Amino acid sequence: MAAQQLGLATESQVQRGKILTATNDEFDGVIVEVNEPMDPKVFHSILKASISLWRQQGKKGVWIKLPIGLVNLVEPAVKEGFWYHHAEPTYIMLVFWIPNSENTIPANATHRVCIGAFVMNDKREVLVVQEKGGRFRGSGLWKFPTGSVDEGEDICDAAVREVKEETGIDTEFVEIIAFRQSHKAFFEKSDLFFVCILRPLSFDIQPQELEIEAAMWMPLEEYEAQEFVQSHEQMKRITEIYKAKVDGVYNGFSPVLTDSGFSDAKRNLYLNEKAMKRQ
Amino acid sequence: MAAQQLGLATESQVQRGKILTATNDEFDGVIVEVNEPMDPKVFHSILKASISLWRQQGKKGVWIKLPIGLVNLVEPAVKEGFWYHHAEPTYIMLVFWIPNSENTIPANATHRVCIGAFVMNDKREVLVVQEKGGRFRGSGLWKFPTGSVDEGEDICDAAVREVKEETGIDTEFVEIIAFRQSHKAFFEKSDLFFVCILRPLSFDIQPQELEIEAAMWMPLEEYEAQEFVQSHEQMKRITEIYKAKVDGVYNGFSPVLTDSGFSDAKRNLYLNEKAMKRQ
Numbered sequence: 001m002a003a004q005q006l007g008l009a010t011e012s013q014v015q016r017g018k019i020l021t022a023t024n025d026e027f028d029g030v031i032v033e034v035n036e037p038m039d040p041k042v043f044h045s046i047l048k049a050s051i052s053l054w055r056q057q058g059k060k061g062v063w064i065k066l067p068i069g070l071v072n073l074v075e076p077a078v079k080e081g082f083w084y085h086h087a088e089p090t091y092i093m094l095v096f097w098i099p100n101s102e103n104t105i106p107a108n109a110t111h112r113v114c115i116g117a118f119v120m121n122d123k124r125e126v127l128v129v130q131e132k133g134g135r136f137r138g139s140g141l142w143k144f145p146t147g148s149v150d151e152g153e154d155i156c157d158a159a160v161r162e163v164k165e166e167t168g169i170d171t172e173f174v175e176i177i178a179f180r181q182s183h184k185a186f187f188e189k190s191d192l193f194f195v196c197i198l199r200p201l202s203f204d205i206q207p208q209e210l211e212i213e214a215a216m217w218m219p220l221e222e223y224e225a226q227e228f229v230q231s232h233e234q235m236k237r238i239t240e241i242y243k244a245k246v247d248g249v250y251n252g253f254s255p256v257l258t259d260s261g262f263s264d265a266k267r268n269l270y271l272n273e274k275a276m277k278r279q
Numbered sequence: 280m281a282a283q284q285l286g287l288a289t290e291s292q293v294q295r296g297k298i299l300t301a302t303n304d305e306f307d308g309v310i311v312e313v314n315e316p317m318d319p320k321v322f323h324s325i326l327k328a329s330i331s332l333w334r335q336q337g338k339k340g341v342w343i344k345l346p347i348g349l350v351n352l353v354e355p356a357v358k359e360g361f362w363y364h365h366a367e368p369t370y371i372m373l374v375f376w377i378p379n380s381e382n383t384i385p386a387n388a389t390h391r392v393c394i395g396a397f398v399m400n401d402k403r404e405v406l407v408v409q410e411k412g413g414r415f416r417g418s419g420l421w422k423f424p425t426g427s428v429d430e431g432e433d434i435c436d437a438a439v440r441e442v443k444e445e446t447g448i449d450t451e452f453v454e455i456i457a458f459r460q461s462h463k464a465f466f467e468k469s470d471l472f473f474v475c476i477l478r479p480l481s482f483d484i485q486p487q488e489l490e491i492e493a494a495m496w497m498p499l500e501e502y503e504a505q506e507f508v509q510s511h512e513q514m515k516r517i518t519e520i521y522k523a524k525v526d527g528v529y530n531g532f533s534p535v536l537t538d539s540g541f542s543d544a545k546r547n548l549y550l551n552e553k554a555m556k557r558q
Contacts, residue, residue: 071354075353085368088363089362089364091363108391110430111471113471152462178549178550180547187372192390192392251554253532265462272520272551
């Protein structure tokens with residue numbers, strides 16, 4: 001009965017704008033999205049009342065998403081004990097832990113994901129580019145296309161997209177032959193770089209104007225003979241792996257869509273499929 | 280001469296606190312770290328003067344890192360055109376692009392990285408746990424240890440650490456047999472889950488009290504026969520891969536420290552080392 005009265009009071013408070021509108025999450029927490037401008041002092045007092053109510057309700061984590069246009073509400077939230085969880089160009093996510101126990105708030109994303117793509121035609125020539133910017137600008141190095149995986153994008157799709165963007169070549173994804181983990185790639189964040197093999201579906205190169213100085217098909221042996229590739233341990237090793245792959249004596253990981261059981265979407269599981277098929 | 284005069288003026292302005300102290304980055308940008316409290320209005324006017332100077336100097340990206348204690352300086356920066364780049368519990372990083380050209384500010388981290396660890400003793404028993412919390416709580420499922428890779432941590436080290444923390448078992452890392460990419464794992468962020476094989480160096484289980492309900496060595500066939508493993512496509516497939524590995528007919532990727540050429544630190548390149556050695 002007391003709980004029911006509390007419930008009724010709550011609903012009426014929310015309706016009267018005295019309590020923030022929140023949705024429950026799966027972990028006994030609440031998520032608040034503020035989308036309308038509000039006076040910072042008014043926001044602060046409503047936030048206090050809301051936390052007090054959520055505490056009574058046994059809520060644990062409280063998430064507040066504030067669009068960048070409501071930057072003036074960040075300070076009152078922090079004064080109330082919230083801290084930053086993550087931020088993107090258009091919003092900041094703040095978080096607070098109500099119980100006295102240690103918080104189980106999940107960590108923020110730690111890695112950026114990048115790809116490099118080897119594409120070979122039937123003359124044993126690989127697709128290479130020279131970049132207008134970046135660390136290899138003006139070095140004369142012909143390198144394989146590289147790029148970042150976008151938010152929510154599959155690694156295999158990112159490789160196909162980057163090759164198309166930089167060179168105009170259509171491809172289909174084959175496999176990942178190696179990957180590298182680097183730390184402090186930008187500020188404290190790490191990066192995972194996946195070396196991919198793609199099969200070309202077109203051959204007529206059209207270099208992207210903004211980022212690419214030049215693109216061409218280059219004999220694999222000529223690519224490998226470049227001084228930079230020879231003198232750079234990691235580039236040399238990746239090239240050796242690629243040659244082993246071309247020669248048919250190496251298996252990497254290819255993507256297989258599998259049902260994860262936790263959502264409707266199928267996820268790519270990357271595995272040594274040739275080894276599994278051989279069994 | 281004009282440039283030199285500009286340079287002199289700059290230094291004296293910085294000394295008098297009229298321009299923010301900044302360090303240059305590799306991409307014609309500047310990085311500002313504010314660590315002392317400042318009146319938001321004073322900060323705003325110094326920021327305006329600083330941007331004007333950096334514009335004259337041809338600077339492009341401007342980064343401002345503000346500790347959470349200086350939350351009152353976030354609003355003036357946003358009013359001046361800055362947007363959020365990323366945030367961690369203790370600070371927010373704001374960014375601004377001075378030129379009229381399209382910005383080349385790198386994207387924020389998009390992925391969290393997690394590991395799962397198969398450890399087998401010489402009786403063909405695998406190390407399994409039941410968790411106190413999480414989605415499998417109370418399900419009766421015996422699962423292999425899992426966890427998140429910390430900021431700046433190598434995947435192989437994270438696997439060894441998680442097994443030790445959850446079960447007290449010391450291990451050495453062998454290889455990654457598969458990995459899965461999932462999207463919208465938390466809010467808009469993705470996750471990469473690496474399935475690892477480790478070799479046990481000790482056998483006496485001591486389950487962690489906080490997170491682990493129970494831990495044991497379980498015959499592989501018994502693990503596999505669990506209803507959840509059988510009915511869950513992805514778990515079943517991962518178990519099949521693991522069995523192929525145990526039977527010696529499957530190669531995953533193992534880490535090899537290689538010189539990346541761009542920093543003093545060696546980086547782990549993960550590759551099918553057995554295939555390379557067979558050549």
